[in-house]
Amino acid sequence: MQRAMTVGELCRMREEEGAAPLDGMWYLGCTTTHIYCRPTCTAHVNPQNLTVFPSAAAAEAAGFRPCLRCHPENAPRMPVVAGDAAAALASLIEENLAAPDCLNTALAALHLDTQGAAEVGARFAALFGTTPQHYLETARRLLAKALLSGAGLPPSAVSTACGYANQRELERDFAEHYRLGLDRLAPRRGPAAYTLALGYRKPYRFDLLMDFLAFRAIQGVEVVEGGRYARTCTFGGDVGWVTVEDNPEKSRILLSVSDSLVPHIARIAAKARRLFDTDCAPRDVAAALGGFHAQVDRRFDIAGVRLPCSFGALEMAVRAILGQQITVKAANTLAGRVAARFGIPCPTPIDGLEAVFPPPAAFASDEAVNALGEMGIIGRRAQAIRLLAEKLGDGSLELNVGCSEQESLRALVALDGIGPWTAHYLLMRACHHTDGFPAADYGVKLAFPGLTPKEIERASQAWRPYRSYAVMSLWCAPHA
Numbered sequence: 001m002q003r004a005m006t007v008g009e010l011c012r013m014r015e016e017e018g019a020a021p022l023d024g025m026w027y028l029g030c031t032t033t034h035i036y037c038r039p040t041c042t043a044h045v046n047p048q049n050l051t052v053f054p055s056a057a058a059a060e061a062a063g064f065r066p067c068l069r070c071h072p073e074n075a076p077r078m079p080v081v082a083g084d085a086a087a088a089l090a091s092l093i094e095e096n097l098a099a100p101d102c103l104n105t106a107l108a109a110l111h112l113d114t115q116g117a118a119e120v121g122a123r124f125a126a127l128f129g130t131t132p133q134h135y136l137e138t139a140r141r142l143l144a145k146a147l148l149s150g151a152g153l154p155p156s157a158v159s160t161a162c163g164y165a166n167q168r169e170l171e172r173d174f175a176e177h178y179r180l181g182l183d184r185l186a187p188r189r190g191p192a193a194y195t196l197a198l199g200y201r202k203p204y205r206f207d208l209l210m211d212f213l214a215f216r217a218i219q220g221v222e223v224v225e226g227g228r229y230a231r232t233c234t235f236g237g238d239v240g241w242v243t244v245e246d247n248p249e250k251s252r253i254l255l256s257v258s259d260s261l262v263p264h265i266a267r268i269a270a271k272a273r274r275l276f277d278t279d280c281a282p283r284d285v286a287a288a289l290g291g292f293h294a295q296v297d298r299r300f301d302i303a304g305v306r307l308p309c310s311f312g313a314l315e316m317a318v319r320a321i322l323g324q325q326i327t328v329k330a331a332n333t334l335a336g337r338v339a340a341r342f343g344i345p346c347p348t349p350i351d352g353l354e355a356v357f358p359p360p361a362a363f364a365s366d367e368a369v370n371a372l373g374e375m376g377i378i379g380r381r382a383q384a385i386r387l388l389a390e391k392l393g394d395g396s397l398e399l400n401v402g403c404s405e406q407e408s409l410r411a412l413v414a415l416d417g418i419g420p421w422t423a424h425y426l427l428m429r430a431c432h433h434t435d436g437f438p439a440a441d442y443g444v445k446l447a448f449p450g451l452t453p454k455e456i457e458r459a460s461q462a463w464r465p466y467r468s469y470a471v472m473s474l475w476c477a478p479h480a
Helices: 007-017 056-061 085-095 102-108 114-128 132-149 155-162 167-177 206-215 259-275 282-288 290-295 313-322 328-342 366-374 379-394 405-413 420-430 442-447 453-463 467-476
Strands: 027-030 035-037 050-053 195-199 222-225 228-235 238-247 252-257
Touching (some): 132 259, 155 259, 252 259, 405 420
Antiparallel strands (some): 027 050
8 A cells, every 4th residue: 555645535535435444554643632543533523634644653753642532552553464574573563562672672583684674664664654663662652551441450560561661661651642641541441351452454254263263273272162262372481361352343352361461461462463363454455366256266255354373383383284184173182182291281260271382392302202103193293393393492493473484485395294285374374474375275276176286376476465365265265
């Protein structure tokens, strides 16, 4: 999307297409109140008093404060599309807000040389209208605002979770930039037990996403029931659980975390956004996949389909390796046994959640390979799990947002036991790579009768950089 827009252009788009596709992509600042809003805000303001910003950070850098009605902190973020290192940097900044050196941590994950860093900096300024440092400061304040006003967290816990040095620094920041005391943001109806709202753009097929996750849930680690996704996880040595539910009336999902994981809520929120793909821009995906929809059966034209990333690269990789040549249900059961044998016990109040999936070190030994063999996992796959765990553990293989997809793909297929299908699947589900395309996948081949995988691959070039959504449409579509 062009990153320059007048008020008139934005208002016309709101009238013609509705505000949902614009949510989180643009912000409107009122020059008389110095308050900025989401395009979906219901406040009535004279268009002559409005100015447009490409991000909340740009609005705050210009001296505007967030609206207390439409809650810009809950808006979906800019989508991270394959090859866009600037958008990946913004996502990594939000994920690492609690880190002592957040910006350098995020930059280090991109492995940029001097020229690359300069190019990403220029792209960042064009995309977000401000610097990465200003983006970081705004993201920190907005997360704090969300936790204070919606999650019912005490200020001391909020300051820690958002990366402030202490509560006094948080209070000074809000007084200076928002002209608000922290008491003004206390929940009106009582605390919502550590629940954070994460907005999305409609259309949003939460039902298909939940069906996809339920079909692949690892026993003991994940539970999908009654419209709620629940799982165990660990961060910084703390173990706990999270749940996610849909709130379609307000176009958002609701993320809840256990007490033990509150200090890590920035990282958990970033992972939840990717798992439930809340930052997807459906309008852009539909436009890119026009040629795909013209070639396949109509049932594969699914408005609002999403690409679910995983909470952990190793978890997804082990699950994918175990799933080779066996049914999905059998792989779920086997992965659950692996989690019970090698994982971390995690008592929870949620039936079916019992253990955190093992860390890489748990698989990096001959004893672990032998134990996997005793569980019925053939030697080649057990060795593949060990190799992959060792490489993820020592950093020689990276499967995360911002990594080089081509380098990771080459590294994966070089491992004995990892074929092209598994490698592409891991890029899609572990890295949230929007342009993955396993052309030899059974479901993909069925959708293009008479074409070879090479011919399908050539045809798919026109659907970049959203080919992963084409694949998800094929995997999630109802049967004929």
